[in-house]
Amino acid sequence: MSxxxxxxxxxxxxxxxxxxxxxxxxxxxGMDTLWIPETxxxxxxxxxxxxxxxxxxxxxxxxxxxxxxxxxxxxxxxxSELDVLSGGRFTLGIGVSGRAVxxxxxxxxxxxxxxxxxEVISVLRQAFxxxxxxxxxxxxxxxxxxxxxxxxxxKMPVYLAANGPANTRLAGEVADxxxxxxxxxxxxxxxxxxxxxxxxxxxxxxxxIDTAPFVLYSPNEDTGRARxxxxxxxxxxxxxxxxxxxxxxxxxxxxxxxxxIRGAWKDGGREAAARAVPDNLVDDLAxxxxxxxxxxxxxxxxxxxxxxxxLRLPDEMDEAEVLQGIATIPALQ
Numbered sequence: 044m045s046x047x048x049x050x051x052x053x054x055x056x057x058x059x060x061x062x063x064x065x066x067x068x069x070x071x072x073g074m075d076t077l078w079i080p081e082t083x084x085x086x087x088x089x090x091x092x093x094x095x096x097x098x099x100x101x102x103x104x105x106x107x108x109x110x111x112x113x114x115x116x117x118x119x120x121x122x123s124e125l126d127v128l129s130g131g132r133f134t135l136g137i138g139v140s141g142r143a144v145x146x147x148x149x150x151x152x153x154x155x156x157x158x159x160x161x162e163v164i165s166v167l168r169q170a171f172x173x174x175x176x177x178x179x180x181x182x183x184x185x186x187x188x189x190x191x192x193x194x195x196x197x198k199m200p201v202y203l204a205a206n207g208p209a210n211t212r213l214a215g216e217v218a219d220x221x222x223x224x225x226x227x228x229x230x231x232x233x234x235x236x237x238x239x240x241x242x243x244x245x246x247x248x249x250x251x252i253d254t255a256p257f258v259l260y261s262p263n264e265d266t267g268r269a270r271x272x273x274x275x276x277x278x279x280x281x282x283x284x285x286x287x288x289x290x291x292x293x294x295x296x297x298x299x300x301x302x303x304i305r306g307a308w309k310d311g312g313r314e315a316a317a318r319a320v321p322d323n324l325v326d327d328l329a330x331x332x333x334x335x336x337x338x339x340x341x342x343x344x345x346x347x348x349x350x351x352x353x354l355r356l357p358d359e360m361d362e363a364e365v366l367q368g369i370a371t372i373p374a375l376q
Contacts, residue, residue, distance in 0.1 A: 048076035050355040052365045055084040066094040068369045070101040078106030078353050088121050095129035104134035107204045110163045112149040116188050119170040123194045131195030138204030158182050164217050171199040208237050215241020220253035227327040230295045235348035255351035259329035262371045266332035270325045272357035278316030282308025300324050338375045
């Protein structure tokens with residue numbers, strides 16, 4: 044079976060008993076990894092620990108920890124602890140998040156994110172190998188740091204969330220995996236070529252890097268209903284998340300659509316933005332509709348260079364629908 048993973052549903056609101064059922068359902072469905080996001084409400088390390096303790100086989104992963112609110116030493120300690128707790132099943136997903144989150148909510152200066160990312164990954168590698176870390180970089184300075192409890196895994200996988208060209212190239216240079224989000228399927232081959240550029244720069248074989256995008260997934264025999272469940276998610280990211288995803292879709296050829304969604308958000312909020320998301324954009328950003336239709340879309344993604352799709356179910360689904368959705372995933376392979 045090809046590697047397929049899943050993002051924790053409604054992670055900012057989920058209750059502990061729902062989390063346990065979700066994690067076990069994902070494990071029973073043969074998912075490779077359960078990815079748990081950390082946005083602005085919940086501490087993902089706690090949810091990761093619960094998931095690790097509740098399962099036996101599925102990998103668990105941070106999707107993502109930002110590299111500003113946790114120091115490099117804290118990132119190393121948390122990752123090592125989760126790897127030990129899970130018996131060697133942890134993947135560390137990291138990223139820079141965005142200026143508004145880092146400066147307004149975490150009281151950190153959003154300085155030189157590419158430099159910081161490179162330096163953080165460098166010291167994490169050293170720490171995971173058991174070295175005493177003495178590092179004097181431009182953004183990261185550490186002296187005498189050493190993990191008392193090393194990870195179970197000989198090499199802790201470090202994945203980098205990246206969408207823009209410079210950060211994607213960096214993922215190709217230094218990360219074990221690349222986590223993009225909301226890159227149109229029709230342009231994914233071009234985006235993957237940027238990752239391969241970075242791999243060449245880092246003198247690495249591109250196949251060593253796991254291309255693992257978050258992919259919106261809405262299985263439903265009624266394609267219209269499947270799309271409608273996804274419109275609020277797309278509308279939120281494009282309309283409410285500053286210029287980031289608006290600029291990304293513009294860069295990939297959906298500038299008019301992005302303008303309309305952002306305008307609708309400003310005028311009417313979430314519901315208006317959702318209504319402004321057209322069918323063709325949903326279909327280019329998501330797997331939606333009957334399972335056969337979703338399987339065909341996933342195959343096109345794999346042909347475009349995706350090696351490890353990470354499926355995200357709609358937040359609007361209730362728990363029963365979510366567990367039913369998880370049960371459809373093996374049929375995608």
